[in-house]
Amino acid sequence: MAAYAPARYIDLHALHPVPASLLNRGEDNEPKTVLLGGVVRALVSSQAWKRPIRLRLEEDLDEHAVRTRNLPPQVATALRETGWPADLAAFAGAQIVRSATTEGLKTEGTAGGITSALLWVPRDIFADLIDLCHQHRAQLEEALAQDLAAKQAEKTAAESAGGSRKKKPKTPAVLPTREVAQLIRSRTATINLFGRMLAELPGAHVDGAVQMAHAFTVHQSDAQPDYFTAVEDWPLPDTPGSAHLETGMFTTGLFYRYATVNLTELTRNLGGDTQQALDLLTLFTEAFIEVMPGAKKTSTAPHTYPHLIHYAVRDRRPVSYAAAFEQPVRHAPGGGHTQPAVHALSQHAGTLNQLIGHRRRVAHGYATFQPENIDHLGQRHPSYEALADALTQAAAQPALTPVSA
Secondary structure (H helix, E strand, O other): OOOOOOOEEEEEEEEEEEEEEOOOEOOOOOEOEEEEOOEEEEEEOHHHHHHHHHHHHHHHHOOOEEEEOOHHHHHHHHHHHOOOOHHHHHHHHHHHHHOOOOOOOOEEHHHOOEEOOOEEEEOOHHHHHHHHHHHOHHHHHHHHHHHHHHHHHHHHHHHHOOOOOOOOOOOOOOOOHHHHHHHHHOOOHHHHHHOEOOOOOOOOOEOOOEEEOOEEEOOOOOOEEEEEEEEOOOOOOOOOOEEEEEEEEEEEEEEEEEEEEEHHHHHHHOOOOHHHHHHHHHHHHHHHHHOOOOOOHHHHOOOOOOOEEEEEEEEOOOOOOHHHHOOOOOOOOOOOOHHHHHHHHHHHHHHHHHHHOOOOEEEEEEEEOOOOOOOOOOEEOOOHHHHHHHHHHHHOOOOOOOOOO
16 A cells, blocks of 8 residues: 555445434433534434444454543452452552553542543453552552551651641552553554543554544434333232333434544554555444444334445545535425435535545445435445445555655
8 A cells, every 4th residue: 555645534424314213312311413504403423323333343353442440440359359458459459550650640539549531441451450460469568568657657747746747748659660551552453543542641642543423414303202101010909000101202314424534544553554454444434334323222223224325535635525414405205305315415526526626536436225326426336345345445546646755
């Protein structure tokens, strides 16, 4: 795969019909919405779709990561289960984050020592951290004894001084900082793909290669009420037959979804491994097409596929087609928003291609349920699998414009 100039993006666009569902709710327990083009649209946040995609990729790769603030108490629990005294186990768990840097990662002292920042680390490092504690148990025992003695001396001095206490010095690091930091800095494929924010630990930050937009309906979609009851199977005499009454809310609609993958950034995150970057691009594309958020799935089962997937491989910058639906789509005379939405997407793509030209576009194509061909979206592919393979092959092509020295 040749060098890119200066970045290569793979844009993914979807028109996705979703029946009655509650894919993403707000703090009021009602479906999320957004006001766009003067009307209310149903909205599914990027996080709500990104997380199940990430979990799908980790399952496919058998390479799992953990997002947690509970690393210290989890280490302490694991050590207690191997027979460590509770105080020593808790001290060792705290030492994991204390020893990660010269000053240690910030923790919440009143919340069981959890980290202030959310850590995202490979799940496999947990066993390595436990082994590291076992290797340095003697040093941890000695440091704990010194810490307890210092606390007792501080208490005695405070009592002698009438209750005033000096600020306790920071507990020194016991575990080897280089090894702890190396484990916390380590990555999985999904960390390289989606990025990681951890400013406290040098070298742990990873710029994400994936950008994903909030999905929204291309037409007006107000939340609709769903009154339901749960029947009491063993009712008492002269009592109502319902044990539970409630009104839930749901939405329906045709969603526009968009994501883009910076293949140049992904390759950089992978240390220059171009083949792994292309393999991850294929897996991400398949997951983008197939994965649905799992909220309320047992009572709504909204397991649909997108009606249409369109991709474009571009140099320089990505391009969203969200503006195609700033004006809400009106349903067709016979009903349905799908065909008007496809027409709006096609016309917007055609106009945009004319305005910005084709100089930076390497390839584009689409796959769809409808039998008719669609203008302005490039080559038609017979299946979503064929589309994923084609866009990966196109992404591996050389840059269209050379990089100046």
